[in-house]
Amino acid sequence: MGAGIDDVALRAGVSTATVSRALRGLPRVSPETRARVLAAARDLGYVASPSASGLATGRTRTVGVMVPYVDRWYFGHAIEGIDQVLRENGYNLLLFSLGGYSPGRRRSFTESMVRKQIDALLVLTLWLSDEELLQLQRTDIPLMAVGGPVDGCAGVHIDDTAAAAAAVEHLIGLGHRHIGYLHGAAQDEHNFKVPGLRSVAFRNTMVRAGLELRPEWLVPGDFTIADGARAAARIFDLPGDKPTALFCGSDEMALGAMFEAQRRGIRIPQELSVVGIDDHEFSEPAGLTTVAQKPVEQGRAAAAMVLAELNGSPAAVQETIMPFELVVRSTTAPPPKRPA
Structure with a gap:
């Protein structure tokens, strides 16, 4: 032996x-x-x-990246940014995909990572239990979150509360008083913090403006175009008053809502304003007003910090808030006048 x-x-x-x-x-x-x-x-x-x-070096020259999905816009772009920096520095990327969220399923990624001997780990917008976080910290490797806050480790992300508030304030500033919201599904808000932060920001901004929160206009989606269309359809099918604007927790849901509105002959922005978050590559051609963030740059910043720590800079990994920008395009305008 x-x-x-x-x-x-x-x-x-x-x-x-x-x-x-x-x-x-x-x-x-x-x-x-x-x-x-x-x-x-x-x-x-x-x-x-x-x-x-x-x-000889004590290194595998491999950095692990743990994601809940690999087929979503944000995750794919953040991984690209991470991989760019790793390749520039002679490191490999080892991807740990959880294949989505399965309630009740025990995750065994920590044992796998220890066995494969990665040098550092980047966690993309994923909730970790106290036990999982403790296991990762015991591996004694640099650990960092990307895309949203994760309790117990430093992260690189935008201020999602301020970003969502900026989107809603833009609609309110245009004169909208009847605003709906397409938000993350229940499992999303349980498994990572970003959807919940955006939801709280929406509610708080509406309350500060003295506007009514209509529960039937707050519909869950799944951060995809298809789910955005389905969520918008639920609002459009409601009897009575309809919102004059929709804030969507991601550009993909906003694009889905736009497709559904077009299918029904609802004119954007004359009858309905739509705003999202992300600045997906389809958003500019679609004319979507959005709050832009740059996941590639977030991934690059996080990768650079963990490599700096590996190279002997003990305070290199720091909580870092990245910039965002409200980009006004053609999907938002003042609301139509309602009958007195």
Whole structure:
């Protein structure tokens, strides 16, 4: 039976945690201690990573990226930004896709990541339980969130509360008083914070303006074009008054709402204004007013920070709020006059 990490720790006269840090090349290990650990590991024939060549540097030169989906606009663009920086610095990307959210399903990604010996982990807008976060922190590797706040680790993201408020305030500033909202589904708001932050911002902005919140105009979607169309249809099918404007929690839902309105002959913006968040690549051709963010740049910033920490800058990983911009196009205008 080959030597284990305990044997290396005993030979080097350090803890197993120090052995782990030394072999991974992480900061806060003195050069003398690192040399002693490497020598002990070499003498005992202990290899921590899947590749024996990684022992010399203690690195796999691989960064893990954990996502709930790979087929959504934000996640795909953030991954692209991360991958750009990793490739520029000779690192590989290892993707951990959870395949969506399955209530009650236990996630075993932490064990997999430890076995594969990644050097750092980026988590994309994903809720982590206390147990999962503790397991990840015990791996003693740089950990960072991208796209939204995750309790227990620093992140790179926009201020979603301010971004959603800017979208709603734009509609109110145009004179809209009857505003509907297409928001994330229940499982979205449970599993990551961004949808909930946008929902709270919508409600608070409406209340501050003294406007009525109509529950039947607040409809869940799933951040997709198809679900945006279905959610909008539920509002359009309601009897009585209809909203003169829709705030959508993502551009994809906003585009779906626009398609459904067009199908029914509802003119945008003459009869209905629509605003989203993201600045999806289809938004400019569609003329969609939106709150623009840049997920590629968020991914690049996060990747650069974890690589800096791996290269010996212990305070490199920092909570970072990225800019957003209200981009006014042709889908928003003052509301039509209602009969007295």
